[in-house]
Amino acid sequence: MSTLSDVPETTVAQSPTTVESALTDTRLRVVLLVQVNSGAEQRFLRAYDQLSQQVAAVPGHISDQLCQSIENPSQWLITSEWESAPPFLAWVDSPAHREMVKPFHGCVEDTRSLRFSILRETLTAGSAPVDVTTRGVDAALRIGDGLVRQALTFTVKPGSEDAVAKILADYASPQARVDETTRLYRTSVFMSGNRVVRAVEVKGDLAAALRFVARQPEIRAAEEALNPYLEEDRNLDDPSSAREFFARASLPVVHHMTAGGPRPAEGVHRHALLYPVKTGCGPAVASLLARQDELAVNKEMAAEQTAKTLLSSTIFQRDDIVVRLVDLAAPLDRNPATAAGVSGRRAAAVLGRLLDLGADGAVIDLSMDDGLRRFLADCDMTPVTDRKSADH
Numbered sequence: 001m002s003t004l005s006d007v008p009e010t011t012v013a014q015s016p017t018t019v020e021s022a023l024t025d026t027r028l029r030v031v032l033l034v035q036v037n038s039g040a041e042q043r044f045l046r047a048y049d050q051l052s053q054q055v056a057a058v059p060g061h062i063s064d065q066l067c068q069s070i071e072n073p074s075q076w077l078i079t080s081e082w083e084s085a086p087p088f089l090a091w092v093d094s095p096a097h098r099e100m101v102k103p104f105h106g107c108v109e110d111t112r113s114l115r116f117s118i119l120r121e122t123l124t125a126g127s128a129p130v131d132v133t134t135r136g137v138d139a140a141l142r143i144g145d146g147l148v149r150q151a152l153t154f155t156v157k158p159g160s161e162d163a164v165a166k167i168l169a170d171y172a173s174p175q176a177r178v179d180e181t182t183r184l185y186r187t188s189v190f191m192s193g194n195r196v197v198r199a200v201e202v203k204g205d206l207a208a209a210l211r212f213v214a215r216q217p218e219i220r221a222a223e224e225a226l227n228p229y230l231e232e233d234r235n236l237d238d239p240s241s242a243r244e245f246f247a248r249a250s251l252p253v254v255h256h257m258t259a260g261g262p263r264p265a266e267g268v269h270r271h272a273l274l275y276p277v278k279t280g281c282g283p284a285v286a287s288l289l290a291r292q293d294e295l296a297v298n299k300e301m302a303a304e305q306t307a308k309t310l311l312s313s314t315i316f317q318r319d320d321i322v323v324r325l326v327d328l329a330a331p332l333d334r335n336p337a338t339a340a341g342v343s344g345r346r347a348a349a350v351l352g353r354l355l356d357l358g359a360d361g362a363v364i365d366l367s368m369d370d371g372l373r374r375f376l377a378d379c380d381m382t383p384v385t386d387r388k389s390a391d392h
Contacts, residue, residue, distance in 0.1 A: 019143070026119070035074060150200055154195075155232075168189050168222070190381035271328065277320040280320065340376055
């Protein structure tokens with residue numbers, strides 16, 4: 001079985017700390033590029049009219065707009081504006097959204113969704129442009145690292161964990177090159193009990209990479225081999241069944257950060273932590289962890305520490321499923337507070353109130369190192385495989 005230790009780390013000079021986050025109060029612009037099937041234009045219009053009426057009542061929605069290409073009438077553009085990313089993400093990953101978009105099935109050939117924070121805005125008053133940047137718009141500039149991230153999570157039938165782990169570890173990797181601008185970068189798979197989390201990193205177009213992977217025979221064979229073990233049935237030959245499964249399995253990134261400075265040549269430890277979130281507390285846990293990770297990295301930078309503990313952190317969240325994928329320069333229990341995503345008693349107390357701790361009756365105090373180590377041992381997922389493309 002291939003494990004995380006199989007992936008060599010190389011020394012790479014990092015740019016200043018990168019932060020990519022949906023956990024902001026900046027207004028959000030969503031752009032959906034749509035290819036409509038020939039002859040299905042009227043069906044598509046009716047479906048859009050129905051959807052626009054329904055989404056108008058969704059909390060956080062401001063407006064939407066439908067456009068048709070003047071050069072290629074089969075190409076359409078739907079844009080929408082939201083108060084911020086969190087309400088949009090909560091809606092787009094919900095069962096209600098999946099029901100709303102069903103009328104589009106069969107009349108749309110392809111879609112691509114893009115999400116942007118609004119950083120600057122200029123309106124025209126008469127003949128003079130008016131800068132309205134300060135009107136609820138966050139002018140902060142974030143720095144990316146060139147990777148796009150996504151994860152899938154699903155559960156398998158209890159008792160099938162070993163068979164599932166073997167399937168997920170032993171499949172043949174597809175080629176890294178998708179097209180001129182897109183490359184597969186890394187895939188990390190973890191399990192906790194019967195829950196699987198598969199995180200992918202892509203350089204370029206994530207949607208194009210996922211479509212490319214789905215067409216590869218080695219990947220299709222592995223997915224078919226998984227089908228008998230899944231708790232939720234799926235039929236990959238049925239587009240509707242496959243679409244429903246992957247929509248439910250989607251675990252989006254809500255926050256990512258990478259510490260600046262050189263990366264160690266070896267000794268990097270990758271862990272996926274599955275947090276035992278109380279009902280309804282998923283967004284609060286994700287927001288708290290994001291703030292704590294930034295504080296931890298900024299503290300080390302302020303102290304001019306060259307040997308950083310937290311090299312990168314990616315927080316995936318959907319509803320009450322929160323997974324934090326971390327790269328650490330030390331074993332998990334060396335600096336348990338940073339590893340767990342808390343710094344200080346106040347943060348530990350807040351996180352403790354948001355989590356369902358001590359399911360076996362044990363008392364876990366997140367303000368103490370012993371309690372943090374116990375907590376980390378409980379939520380540390382088992383690594384199944386970690387594959388980094390050879391050309392990166």
